[in-house]
Amino acid sequence: MQIGFALFNGLTVGMSIFLVAAGITLIFGMLKILNIAHGSFFMIGAYVAYSIIGTDPDSTWKLVVAAILSGLVLAALGLLLNASVFQRLRNIGEAYSLIATFALLMICNGVTKIIWGVNYHSVSAPDALAGAVMYGRFFAPSYSLFIIGLGVLTFLVLEIVVHRSSVGKVVRAIAHDPWMANLVGINTSRIYALVVIAAFFCVGMAGGLLLPNQSLSPLLFESYLLQSFIVVIIGGLGNIRGAFVGAIMLGLTEGANFLVLPDIPGILVYIILIGFLLWRPYGLFPQPGADTAGQAGSLAETEDVPATTPPKALLGSVVATVLAVSVLASMPFWANAGFLFIIGFAMVEAVLALSWNLLFGYAGLTTFGHAAFFALGAYFVGFLLRQETGIPFLVLLSSSLVLGALTAFFVGFIAIRRTSGIALGILTLSLGEILRRAINYSPALGSDDGLSGIPRPRIDLGLIVFDLGSERAYFWFLLAACSVVALALWSFTVGPKGRVLVALRQDPIRAEFLGINVRRYRLTAFVISGAIAALAGGLQAPWAQIVTPEAASYLHSTQPMLNTLLGGSGFFWGPIVGSAIFSGINYATRTLAGLSEVVSGGILLLIVLAAPGGVLGLGSRFGRMKHVGALHKRSTVNELTRIG
């Protein structure tokens, strides 16, 4: 009985998710863009429907009409975005288009807050759907049946259109080979636009139909985002049937979670997902000849990221570095407390971003769960400082470094062996979510509230004692520590190992031929990167004096990505520039709910569309460094020959 109910509920969840995931998979199948903003469009659809019917729809028809209207509104939005954004994303690399859709997510969420405010609303189901249907001892809520029916209906419609109609043949022809499709006279741009419009219509309608029985707030985007990604990944990207099967599997897993682990909702999905990714990194239906349009291929490898350029003008770099450090060091004397606080955060975020770019820019690995390492270090140091164990602070920091390295080794050893590209991204994202949920439900770690009141330490070197208790003192310590870490990383990247990494990134196949163990180099990068991320967390805990589970969330994981791409992933110092700019934007717009997201997202989108090399790339495009990339390429290929 209880099992039946849990599984039925699971199925309802699965079908709701399918309604959102269908659009993601349609867009990916055609445009090869993984639209991270889709959850936000779903949310906007829900808000639009809410504006039409209010909190108490009195008939099912009203709900359906409102859903169709919000589908139309979203379709119009899709048309607009296709012309202004998606069309341009086809010409840039996968990683950049991910960032662009993330920028859209920020903009949408900001706009939602500005238009509809941040309060919760709850909408009830219309009377006709509020009851339940009884079958002997088993009863099913009518609204659940309604959703399951809609899910199946949507699937059937899409299945017939995509796989059994002449339109579907054209659509799949484009998905397989847009170039050839053009040559047989198909107006591919128009079909792209139609698919985007259809996907947006679906998601707008889903927003309206799923409106009852959930709390409508600017956080709604999140509740479907990760799960619909999981469904899409399990199914094999771009595959409608796969998404449908994936949705059912995910729903049933949720149901099982409720029965087996009622205390930690949602964790089983991630555990199973990880197992799944290791087992079949390309999803259930990956064969390109059948109907999977997109293979979950490599994210970074196919990328035309500018070659990571070693600073040629060493003198210039030294001057700039000294100048920046001096300005920062003088800040406690003139900056106000709030600003100083933000700068401290920015320095830590910069280190985190540098460590992420070691993976992305140098090793060619795109991970989405970097915040997990950060949280590991932050909780480790924060927890022990609160316990007043008397362990010296520098020992704590070194231990967090080791902890990060060990964890990264275990994760990387398996993950790099089995996955790459998007699969690796989602795998790391899932690990991060598991950690966040585990923390969320650990009373010893303060659950939702996290650890607060973390004391700032003193450093006892025998002869001298540094008391880092004051804001000012810890700031200087932070500055020194971050500078040392950044310099250490820099010398690694320009050293022999770092140069090999860049060479591998540019030409992994050739490296393989030369007998270089690509995987081992990548694992090394992974370990170093994880260690430094954990150290960044350890450094931040006493600065913020509080650590919350948000430190491990995927939203925090995106921060280093944004900083890196904003600054320029092809430059070692890019992530630092990006962090500085981002903090500036955040500081300037901090009091305006919603607006800060719109501004940050807008800038990010502009950068990706107009200057995919980041801010530094923009500078060098006009400067003398124009040809350095090409020169550099030759030298790194020689590098391969030398070691090979």
Add this chain to the structure above:
Amino acid sequence: MLEVAGLNAFYGDSHILHGVDLTVDTSDRVSVLGRNGSGKTTLMKSILNAGPRIYGRICLDGADLADEPSFQRARSGLSLVPEDRRSFPHLTVRDNLLIALTAAGKRTGLDIEQVLDTFPMLKPLTARYGSQLSGGQQQMVAVARGVMPRPRCLLLDEPTEGLAPVIVRQLAASLVRLCDEFNIGLLLSEQNIWFARFCTQRVYIIENGRIVFSGSWDEFDSRPDVKHLYLAV
């Protein structure tokens, strides 16, 4: 019918075609010969605006195609069979041919049964998926797909590559028959001189992105130096 004048083509910064002039008259059949890397494929793609960045005049029946996208050019009557074939793997052979009728636009394309009769090798394969064909079979599908919309000019990029000699002879015969019957012009890029000579009346030689010779096959034969210099045979 097809006139190319002063065509320059670029891949990124590299300048590949340098002021190419070329014409194909109605129902005219013309070969382009040249070494590997001389620019034959680039020329074909440029005519369809399908890849390289192009400058220059490309006119079809007197109308300048300017910067029309490739699907529009396909609809106006240019049909490219690329050297890498590119049959659609998820469609059956029949559907591969039928989808090309999109390019017929307002004109009427050919009847699929007629085309299948011309390429007897395809007859038993009509229900197979593109992904289940051998290289040579895919080549046949690609050529058949190319003629389906009944183009004004068919552009064939090295169609004989990888085909058995018997099949090459069959293909030559089928092609000539189709082009004659339906007034299809032909621009053929080839390494196989026998095939080129069989299918076409005139020949251009391209070297380093420049046309270095143009004339009838007789003129070509009377210039052994040209053959020696540019084709190294």
